[in-house]
Amino acid sequence: MRREASILHLDLDAFFAAVEQRDKPSLRGRPVVVGGVGGRGVVATASYEARAFGARSAMSTAEARRRCPAGTAFLGGRFGAYRRTSEVVMALLRELSPLVEPASLDEAYVDLAAGDGHDLSVDGVTALGHELKDRIADATGGVTGSVGIGTSKLMAKIGSDLDKPDGLVVVPPGSELDVLHPLPVTRLGGVGPATAERLHQIGVKTVADLAAKSLTDLVALAGRAHGASMYALARAEDDRPVVPDREAKSVSAEETFERDLTDLHVLGREIDAMAARVGGRLRDSAYSGRTVTLKLRRYDFTTLTRSQTLPQPTDDARQIAATARRLLAEAGTAGGLRLLGVGVSGLSVYAQGDLFADDDPAVDEGAPGEVGSEPAVLTADAVVEAPGDTASTPAERRWWPGQDVEHDELGHGWVWGRGLGRVTVRFEGPTTAPGPVRTLAADDPALRPADPPDWRPPV
DNA sequence: TCTGGGGTCCTAGGACCC
DNA sequence: TCTGGGGTCCTAGGACCC
Numbered sequence: 420m421r422r423e424a425s426i427l428h429l430d431l432d433a434f435f436a437a438v439e440q441r442d443k444p445s446l447r448g449r450p451v452v453v454g455g456v457g458g459r460g461v462v463a464t465a466s467y468e469a470r471a472f473g474a475r476s477a478m479s480t481a482e483a484r485r486r487c488p489a490g491t492a493f494l495g496g497r498f499g500a501y502r503r504t505s506e507v508v509m510a511l512l513r514e515l516s517p518l519v520e521p522a523s524l525d526e527a528y529v530d531l532a533a534g535d536g537h538d539l540s541v542d543g544v545t546a547l548g549h550e551l552k553d554r555i556a557d558a559t560g561g562v563t564g565s566v567g568i569g570t571s572k573l574m575a576k577i578g579s580d581l582d583k584p585d586g587l588v589v590v591p592p593g594s595e596l597d598v599l600h601p602l603p604v605t606r607l608g609g610v611g612p613a614t615a616e617r618l619h620q621i622g623v624k625t626v627a628d629l630a631a632k633s634l635t636d637l638v639a640l641a642g643r644a645h646g647a648s649m650y651a652l653a654r655a656e657d658d659r660p661v662v663p664d665r666e667a668k669s670v671s672a673e674e675t676f677e678r679d680l681t682d683l684h685v686l687g688r689e690i691d692a693m694a695a696r697v698g699g700r701l702r703d704s705a706y707s708g709r710t711v712t713l714k715l716r717r718y719d720f721t722t723l724t725r726s727q728t729l730p731q732p733t734d735d736a737r738q739i740a741a742t743a744r745r746l747l748a749e750a751g752t753a754g755g756l757r758l759l760g761v762g763v764s765g766l767s768v769y770a771q772g773d774l775f776a777d778d779d780p781a782v783d784e785g786a787p788g789e790v791g792s793e794p795a796v797l798t799a800d801a802v803v804e805a806p807g808d809t810a811s812t813p814a815e816r817r818w819w820p821g822q823d824v825e826h827d828e829l830g831h832g833w834v835w836g837r838g839l840g841r842v843t844v845r846f847e848g849p850t851t852a853p854g855p856v857r858t859l860a861a862d863d864p865a866l867r868p869a870d871p872p873d874w875r876p877p878v
Numbered sequence: 879t880c881t882g883g884g885g886t887c888c889t890a891g892g893a894c895c896c
Numbered sequence: 897t898c899t900g901g902g903g904t905c906c907t908a909g910g911a912c913c914c
Binding site for chain 3: 886890891892895
Binding site for chain 2: 454457459461463477478480484523642643645669671672673674675720758762
């Protein structure tokens, strides 16, 4: 443990929902839920207004719809917009120190001791934290973040969680155990539902309870690595470094279907589409990998994986798809599958391409996975709709709630809903007043999908 | 209308090698 | 002709995180 509070953790508040409220003025101050909007969707982020009605991350969207009032916006994610805003924030963090470790789009650690000339006293880092929060809000158009600063990653993360949203907590050196010990064990990273249940059975509820247990007990309960980790964290012993640029270990794509699927040809085409995405991302990052993994989730939610390690690394969609198709044929589809996933691991940076492969990307993406299979491109007709989904025509399926659109006369807007051959759009942007709603034909030639709007006010 | 999608890390058993 | 230990690779599953 360090002697100074020199590790900072930033957690952006209800991040996806906050970006939506910034870009969609009519949603500011109102409940917003971002996540899967289909029949089997779950909530990724609920705005604080939606949390007041009980909507939570990881809850099924159906449950969130039951809890939230009419007028709540249920939006699919716009990850391009989230990524752009995240990059703005990460750039601000890198001005503080070269050692910035993003944990996700909305979270990062910063090692302030590696930065230039920071005053690392409690007063100094408190001022730094306030200034950072102001700069983030300015640079993102009002997205807020919660900041924790402490002597370790553990204490920084605990701190950022203590005063959400828009909080700032500095845990002074020496006060770690006072802060940590009253908390429930589930606040420690790595203690999830399964471990918490086993700890409860031996009478451990708080971190103080955990600290009273012997290393031997914890290793017996949770295994060698996990037991030792809990033993140390309960004592606020944490010397994990802030590591920028972690190397990727795997790349994968998966999809839950609106209805369980059994047909091997249909599933084969899904595999081809996912393999094309995985292969494309591998090539974009100049990685290739040797182990292809197929993930299956059956009708009853039982999940299994089948993998095969190839003699040479690959980034070729056709080879990934052919391997995954073989694994699927061996595993079978009895009873129906609700999810398929395709992944590649065992990555290396050396693209060991097949010298004789056709490297035309257009051919690559669309190539069959194996002889006799269907084309790889997933057409709109192959998408199976949920019973409750109002979209029933290909024209309607072009649109999804929250999507950015552009209309020839009406300008920029976003999709509120679709159905009955129509699409409902609110025409507004981040720098406009709340705008008007129009219902248009789903196949209106004047309406088209658009890029996320630029939220920066005109200079 | 129960239960997403992208990851990481760990464990354990069997094969195989020395 | 019997017993053993260590190391690495591969496969499968589980817990966990955001």
